[in-house]
Each structure stands twice: as C-alpha cells, then as structure tokens.
Amino acid sequence: MKRIIVTGGAGFIGSNFIFYMRQAHPEDRLICLDKLTYAGNLSTLAPVMGDGNFRFCKTDICDREAVYRIFEEEKPDIVVNFAAESHVDRSIENPSIFLETNIIGTSVLMDACRKYGIERYHQVSTDEVYGDLPLDRPDLFFTEETPIHTSSPYSSSKASADLLVLAYHRTYGLPVSISRCSNNYGPYHFPEKLIPLMIINALHDEPLPVYGAGLNVRDWLYVEDHCKAIDLVIRNGRVGEVYNIGGHNEMQNIEIVRLICDRLHKPESLITHVTDRKGHDLRYAIDPSKIHRELGWLPETKFADGIEKTIDWYLKHEDWWQPIVTGEYRNYYERMYGNR
Ligand code: NAD
Ligand code: TYD
Numbered sequence: 001m002k003r004i005i006v007t008g009g010a011g012f013i014g015s016n017f018i019f020y021m022r023q024a025h026p027e028d029r030l031i032c033l034d035k036l037t038y039a040g041n042l043s044t045l046a047p048v049m050g051d052g053n054f055r056f057c058k059t060d061i062c063d064r065e066a067v068y069r070i071f072e073e074e075k076p077d078i079v080v081n082f083a084a085e086s087h088v089d090r091s092i093e094n095p096s097i098f099l100e101t102n103i104i105g106t107s108v109l110m111d112a113c114r115k116y117g118i119e120r121y122h123q124v125s126t127d128e129v130y131g132d133l134p135l136d137r138p139d140l141f142f143t144e145e146t147p148i149h150t151s152s153p154y155s156s157s158k159a160s161a162d163l164l165v166l167a168y169h170r171t172y173g174l175p176v177s178i179s180r181c182s183n184n185y186g187p188y189h190f191p192e193k194l195i196p197l198m199i200i201n202a203l204h205d206e207p208l209p210v211y212g213a214g215l216n217v218r219d220w221l222y223v224e225d226h227c228k229a230i231d232l233v234i235r236n237g238r239v240g241e242v243y244n245i246g247g248h249n250e251m252q253n254i255e256i257v258r259l260i261c262d263r264l265h266k267p268e269s270l271i272t273h274v275t276d277r278k279g280h281d282l283r284y285a286i287d288p289s290k291i292h293r294e295l296g297w298l299p300e301t302k303f304a305d306g307i308e309k310t311i312d313w314y315l316k317h318e319d320w321w322q323p324i325v326t327g328e329y330r331n332y333y334e335r336m337y338g339n340r
Contacts, residue, residue, distance in 0.1 A: 005076040008083030010040035020227040035060040061105035071116040095153035102157035128155035132281035141287035182246035186223035212276035214254030217283040221247040222306035225299040232295045246286025247299035
C-alpha cells in the first residue's frame with residue numbers, strides 16, 4: 001500500500017490518473033492537492049470523493065505552510081506533480097503565474113519531500129521543453145538527450161522546473177524522476193485546448209479557429225496511455241532519469257479539425273484560419289524507445305479508436321463541459337464546501 005500525493009488532480013491528466021490508479025491499485029491512498037484554478041474542476045472528481053482511500057485538499061502548491069502540513073499529516077511515499085499552468089496561449093498573455101506555479105510550486109513540493117522524506121518525487125513534464133523540429137525532417141525525433149530549447153513562457157517554465165528537479169537529485173540526493181510526454185487527448189480535457197475546443201465549437205456550428213495554415217504537427221497520445229506510463233515510471237523507473245512518452249502519432253492540426261468535422265457531420269466551411277500563435281512550435285515528435293526498452297511501455301490505444309472514444313465522451317457528457325462553457329462550474333466548490 002502506497003500513500004501518493006497527486007497534485008493538479010482536478011485537471012485533465014491528473015483526474016484521469018486518479019481514476020486509473022483507483023482501478024489499478026485500489027489499496028493505495030491518494031491525496032489530491034489542487035488549487036482549483038480556472039482549469040481545475042472539482043465536479044470531475046465526484047466519483048472518488050466519498051472513497052475512504054481518497055482525500056481532496058484545496059491547496060496551492062506554492063503555499064509552503066499548507067503543503068508541509070499535508071506532508072506531516074499524510075507521510076506520503078510518492079508525489080506525482082501534475083499541477084501547472086498548462087496553456088501556451090495564456091502563457092503568452094501573462095507569463096508570471098506560469099513561473100509561480102510551475103517553478104516555485106515545484107520547488108516547494110521538493111522541499112517538503114526533503115523535509116519529510118520520500119520514496120519518489122515524480123515531475124510530469126512535457127515534450128515542449130525540447131522546442132520544435134522542422135516540418136521537412138520527418139527523420140528527427142526528441143530523445144532524452146535532445147538539448148532543452150524552449151519557445152514559449154509555458155515551455156520555459158516547465159524546462160526550468162525540470163532543471164530544478166535534476167538539481168535537487170544531484171545536490172540533495174532527492175529520489176526523483178521526470179517524464180516528458182507529447183500532447184494528450186481524451187475525457188475531461190479542458191475546452192480551451194485544440195481537440196475539445198473544436199468538438200464543442202463544431203457541435204454549436206461555431207467557427208473552428210485554426211492558427212495559421214494549420215500545418216503544425218503534434219504527436220497525440222490517449223491520456224490513459226500516459227497515466228499507465230507514469231505508473232510504471234514511479235514504481236519501476238530509475239531514480240534520476242528522464243523518460244520520454246509518446247505514441248508515434250503525428251498529425252497536422254488541420255487534419256485533426258477536418259476529422260472532427262467529418263465525424264460530427266459538420267461542413268469544413270466552419271474552419272476559419274486565424275492569426276498564428278506567436279513563436280508557434282512547428283512539430284513535436286517523441287522517440288519513446290527508452291521507456292519501451294526499460295519498462296516495457298507501449299501505447300495501447302490507436303488514434304482512430306482514441307479520437308472516436310473522445311468524441312463520443314464529449315457527446316455524452318455535455319453535463320461536464322456545458323458548465324465550463326457558461327462558467328457555472330466555478331460555483332461548484334462553493335456549493336460543495338462553502339458552508340463547511
Ligand atoms: P490542466 O491545466 O488541465 O490541469 C492543471 C491542474 O493543476 C488544474 O486542476 C489546476 O487547478 C491545478 N493547478 C494549477 N495551479 C496550481 C497550483 N498553484 N497549486 C495547485 N494546483 C494547481 O493541465 P493538464 O493538461 O492536465 O496537464 C497536467 C500536467 O501535465 C502539467 O504539468 C502539464 O505541463 C503536463 N503535460 C500536459 C500535456 C497535455 O497534453 N495536456 C502533455 C504533456 C505534459
Ligand atoms: P494546444 O491544444 O493549445 O496544445 P499545445 O500548444 O500545447 O501543443 O494546441 C495544439 C495545436 O493546435 C497547436 O499547434 C496550436 C493549435 N491550435 C489551433 O490551431 N487553434 C486553437 O484554437 C487552439 C487552442 C490550438
């Protein structure tokens with residue numbers, strides 16, 4: 001039985017990780033720390049809220065006192081840090097909160113791990129720390145040895161956190177690991193990101209805003225495959241190591257949007273090309289051979305199946321995304337906890 005702190009568990013990947021872990025390791029105690037920013041949605045966690053082996057703490061990972069208190073109470077064996085500001089476009093508008101949460105928050109968590117002792121601190125990072133690859137060199141991939149070379153304030157903050165994590169390992173001997181994953185998709189994906197935004201806009205017959213020509217390439221992985229990979233790394237991955245995670249599934253943005261139109265029987269005339277993102281990364285592509293070789297991980301969900309499941313999920317779960325579109329979900333915490 002492990003006691004595992006999961007930060008950012010009310011967000012997209014963190015919540016999927018909590019659901020996955022509940023099934024895979026029901027004996028483990030999961031403690032979710034989440035600040036519930038605009039991207040955190042407590043109603044997502046409703047299915048596990050009553051579970052005796054699960055605790056939710058509305059906590060900012062930058063709040064040292066609160067974080068230390070929880071470590072003291074829970075004595076965690078493992079910390080998995082998903083908490084982050086995660087949207088590139090928002091980081092271009094306002095970088096400072098990205099530096100706060102993604103860098104300072106990471107250091108506070110690791111200080112708590114040093115103070116109270118830990119079996120493993122795991123940092124959930126991103127392939128965006130490697131910058132981008134040219135569109136005309138399909139032979140190139142990011143390996144764990146690819147130099148850090150960031151483009152956006154978001155990726156720079158994630159890269160800074162990765163450097164700190166490796167520094168805490170070297171300087172203090174903290175037992176850390178890092179995973180760098182490609183773009184995820186699946187249930188509970190916040191509707192400001194490409195795939196859910198396009199699904200929901202298409203359902204409303206609203207314009208589908210493609211940045212520039214839409215030729216940028218992302219390497220899409222079904223979120224459950226990411227969760228399985230992290231579970232393997234925290235249990236069997238080597239301390240002090242970085243593991244790339246990706247499914248060799250590169251697609252142009254425009255291909256994804258066309259596919260969504262087709263599946264929802266919507267006309268491609270909804271596609272609207274808008275001004276390109278500043279500093280827009282051209283192509284991400286992961287070489288996942290290390291995690292395959294060392295831990296036996298392989299992606300299990302093919303893109304054709306994953307995108308079908310995802311679109312179906314959004315069609316069946318309007319009750320989840322409609323309150324986000326209207327902003328009503330922000331009141332959920334107040335209703336649940338306001339008078340307690
Ligand atoms: P998300 O934006 O959906 O969720 C982030 C969660 O963190 C939210 O619940 C939010 O409330 C919480 N949070 C934010 N600031 C906090 C703070 N100061 N203290 C406590 N909680 C805070 O993000 P996501 O897409 O689920 O990404 C999770 C992690 O995975 C991030 O670290 C991200 O960099 C990384 N990642 C994401 C992708 C992807 O495709 N989404 C790919 C690779 C890596
Ligand atoms: P996003 O989901 O924001 O993930 P990331 O920037 O971290 O890869 O965007 C995925 C791709 O889709 C990226 O190339 C930007 C593009 N994009 C659009 O063309 N239109 C949109 O409205 C959004 C949100 C993204």
